[in-house]
Amino acid sequence: QSALTQPRSVSGSPGQSVTISCTGTSSDVGGYNYVSWYQQHPGKAPKLMISDVSQRPSGVPDRFSGSKSGNTASLTISGLQAEDEADYYCCSFAGSYTFVVFGGGTKLTVL
């Protein structure tokens, strides 16, 4: 069982928006502004999409955005495209004992 809880799957049609949630506790997501999101296509290494809750690395389309409210972080993908179909993982700093925790992953299907 993963430390952070994500929905197993979400789906949307091209052009629509989807939001993936990532629920933790006050010891991880809620306690720090240190949440990152990764996109992983089958057989590939994860790719950083969002760091520090809402910062987009260079080269990541602005269709991807991150936010946080309390113990839940969210990744929103607007204007869905076929190539967005992938697994998405959230990750949070969890203090000076546990350090880093991942969510269980969410499979995004573009209908």
Added chain:
Amino acid sequence: QLQLQESGPGLVKPSETLSLTCTVSGGSISSSSYYWGWIRQPPGKGLEWIGSIYYSGSSHYNPSLKSRVTLSVDTSKNQFSLRLSSVTAADTAVYYCARRFTSSFGFDIWGQGTVVTVSS
């Protein structure tokens, strides 16, 4: 363009020690700006952070693996390494090395990953 490449045996026997190395190219491992980490992914499952190390040798480990994990860094070779002892079938996974800025939270560069199978 900095790149990471994992290397090591693809097959390890139960109870033995898994050893992997990550070679950093296109940049220096000795930069004070980065942590260097290991993350693994069992077949069909999610990501699990194993640990991270600074160029000075300072390291942090996943508490669930801490008793079996050792990270080290060799600045002369621009490499960092993972040793996981007393492996079982549950340690079968794709092992990734990755870089993280010290000033932000996100693993921004990843190696391609290496498959390690634990089997007799």
